[in-house]
Amino acid sequence: VGSLVGVLLAATSGVALAPAAPARQSISELLAGASPADWRPLDPNNTLYLELASGRVVIELAPQFAPLHVANIRTLAAAHYFDGLAIVRVQDNYVVQWADPDGRRPVPPTVTKVAAEFDSAIPAHLPFTPLPDGDVYAPRVGFSDGFPVALDTRHDRMWLLHCYGMVGVGRDDDAESSGTELYAVIGHAPRHLDRNVALVGRVVSGIEHLSSLPRGSDAMGFYAKSETPVPIRALELAADVPTAQRSDLEVLRTDSKLFEDVIEARRNRPEEWFRTKAGRIDVCNVPIPVRAHPSAPTAPTP
């Protein structure tokens, strides 16, 4: 039985290359040749573990883009606010959302609605790897510290993008929100949400525990009364979890030369299976590689 995407081959591209030029490599080949400095470990103070019966979802937080909401989420996690609450909404090709289904859980007094963090001014020294392929929605897109981001230099604004796996803060009609309701994108990038919600992070591992959940049958994918919301065992900051219980993950540095090579290997796939090279790539189609730290023991099942 053939597969949709063929076995990865060490094929050179069809374009004639100067003798000194390296053969084009697939992403797995590129990553196999990475040096340790190409990777950065997740910071336990910027990492959330969403624990479900099926396994752990690891979320890297982005305080550099939404400091007020990330501070609230850290407080909520430390207070075990989400533990025992539930996934309340699974809308196909859109989002999974978790919150207090009954609205009875007391919120820590220091967690209040904070100002909208839909976008922000561009700092003087923003790490930024531009993607020159263009974008339907934003004047300029690329990557900063492991996150997909748009820049509007004319108006001095930057914002995170609603790509697959991004995590945001649900809100009602007020622009302000607190962080007691969170969602992850599980479908085609809903970029119309950009600059309409505070994005606070990205799922770096375990998204399948969210994306394969049964869809809710009420409007907008909310679970109906007859359906059982999926319980949340815990939502914790990695720093609050014993070291031996942590997921020791590393993310490819998006300011590395290797990451640019990864992008090119996706833009023009070197594998023999591909008959037409795309030549371009959508920012939300760029994978941001994640791996277990090479010396890490197999992470225990939580």
Next chain:
Amino acid sequence: VGSLVGVLLAATSGVALAPAAPARQSISELLAGASPADWRPLDPNNTLYLELASGRVVIELAPQFAPLHVANIRTLAAAHYFDGLAIVRVQDNYVVQWADPDGRRPVPPTVTKVAAEFDSAIPAHLPFTPLPDGDVYAPRVGFSDGFPVALDTRHDRMWLLHCYGMVGVGRDDDAESSGTELYAVIGHAPRHLDRNVALVGRVVSGIEHLSSLPRGSDAMGFYAKSETPVPIRALELAADVPTAQRSDLEVLRTDSKLFEDVIEARRNRPEEWFRTKAGRIDVCNVPIPVRAHPSAPTAPTP
């Protein structure tokens, strides 16, 4: 508990409108005002039912784009080739694929590998609703007969796009394929597959029966030996199913004025919840509305 997307409101946009201009409506409001002529019924000879234990997946075929493969698929369906076979691959944020896991099912003798149908010449009278918003991958995109499509008029080529829900033909390293292995897109549009496989249709109903399946743990999301492939009860052409058992669905005509209004209502969401209007829309973010025929009885559970 607030929701990510607010209740649909009959709000006008924030832009001052000339008195005669109609207030902008949300998509559900627009569709509520549709006339019967805005909708077209699915042609039973162009409609597949993929029957799973959890329910029916309805696929509209696109013989105008891949006539050879669609002919093969019709033959396979008539021979009940897929009945009792299985979903063999579920790769997160990518595809669900079904085929013969053991490779033992006899293939009807008239079904052989046919020429690649990755793209085709543009016919003289192609129904085409252009999307002027631009595209990262193709010179021109839009909609034809209910399908997302790209045009390259300079080279006289057109091709279907790998948007969410599109159905294609798995192949090995040969460009030719037969149609005994099919897949549906369940993630962010993998547009790098455009012009690398024959797309043959689109899921118009029931995609959640595919997208919520457990992900396979082998490479590329294939189910491992220890995992149970999801059985296919039947894959049939609607024309071969008794009328009372059919799903009586209608698709919004993509050459209608109403469809252009739907696109605009997604490009600049009129709902009060939205603080930033996107102003643009990605072709794979345009919904192609589907409804049960108003006079249809509730479709029986197959």
